[in-house]
Amino acid sequence: MQLSMTLSRRLRMTLTYTLLIVWTVICLFPIYWLVITSIKQPIAVFQGPKYFPWVDFKPTLDAWKFLLTGPTSRQVIRSWTNSAILAIGSAALAVALGALAGYGLTRFRYRVPGLGWRNDNIAFWIISQRMLPPVVVILPFMIMYRFLGLIDTRHGMILAYTVFNLPFAVWILRDFFAGLPIDLEESALIDGASRLQAFRKIVLPLSTPGLVATFLFCMMFSWNDYLFALMLTFSRSSTLPMFIAGEGTQSYGPQWWYLSALSLLAVAPMVIVALLVERYITRGLVVGAIK
């Protein structure tokens, strides 16, 4: 009895680790493939799949050199910079506005005259904006942006991404603020602090994890977006996903080695962020989905 128990437990653990390792390989293989393709010469790509540098093929940094110093390098660097500016700018704005709204929704009572809405209705109205398929609002956006002269501008794109991210930011931060103990704020208010002072000096410092998680999410959404950039930009403010999609659909066929290096340039920042702050991301995801 005892023996069969340990045996079946051992069998189960072997199976568990096998499956986990298989999934690890599945998760990492595409990234490995990007890395090795970016150091292949064209001939090593066209001869069929080659798996190991120095064994199967001779690695070269040609694609990287071309990417960073070749004739398209200025466009690459500009797209990358645009992506970074738009992602950071819109995430900062979404977190700032989302924190204010999230705080308001957990500390005050609102009523929308006419509709009879209360806090919960307002919060649901805000998050429901995130559920919309973006294609529904993107055409009016494009027309509005043309008339307002915001098309293909960085501030226009920051604004668009802020609106796109705001519902999510409000949703997560509202939940976060609701979980904070309220006594500290109240004693500060009794001691004569204003509401805004209490918010800035007490609530915000206590909420750093929530703010960081929200910021990272908003940054990731903007960095990875393709549809908004495609419709609202064409040259000066276009982003890295635009550049990748444009290069990948060239009529002369994709330059695999070059595109691999380019893709790595696009995915690297977010992977680094994920590795550094996995804890925050997990928490933000879980809060955003379950609550």
Add this chain to the structure above:
Amino acid sequence: MSPQAAHPVTERSKHFFLTPTAVLILVLSIFPLLFSLVLSFVSWDLSRLEGGIRFYGLNNFITLAKDTRFWHTARVTLTFVIGAVALQYCIGLGIAMLLNQEIRLRRFFRVVFLIPMMLTPAAVGYVGRMLFNESMGPINDIIKHLGLPAVRWVSSIPMALPSLILVDTWEWTPFMMIVLLAGLQSLPPEVFESARVDGASSLQIFRHITFPMLLPVSLTVVLIRGLEAFKLFDIVVVMTGGGPGTATETVTMYAYLVAMKNGNLGYASAIAYALLIMVTIITLFFLNSLRRRAAAAE
């Protein structure tokens, strides 16, 4: 479901907190939504931004109802959503249950499993195109080494959509996994212990305890992923370009083509609204069943 403040007070400064967000969403989200509805009732040729606009009544929607290409894209989108979400849920739940045991390197596995969902979809679509390539890609090469016949992935009509589903599953299973893992960890351990003492098998525990108790979380993640999957656009553009032919063309992509290639803003808006209606019906259905479950639980 909704956090309530311990002491919600009425103060004059309260408007300072909520107004900026409310105004921004009204102006840049609700207004475009209405604008788009108006657009779906007009005929507007993009090549003539001024003066090209005239009232068109229900004609856009009548055209839509007869447009076989639209119904084709709707079917593609729906097939994609159902296939991708089902696959992601099954794999995500499986991995979450593997990780919900006493295992070594749990943190390592969790971090690695998170990576795919952080990646730019445009780049992911491109990776998919490379991996599924029939002559240069490693997937067919591995299949051949296993002694199986090569598969024509993105270049054949029956396999192009499944290829997209596989790539999307690679990218988004992490989301399911993380939320379901948190859901599993929040279940009370006593229930499982007493079931085990009563001699229930692992399969029985899963069927009669784990799965039913996890159902609210399951429905939520399926809804969230489903809503996201309906927006499918970037991976398709890069991986198949909607092809071969229109085999993988999604509704969003069709609306984009009608707006930008044909310059027909009115009809494109009607297509977009049809998608919105589809998504809304499914969402309401889901929220309803969530609410009924919640009520039944109480």
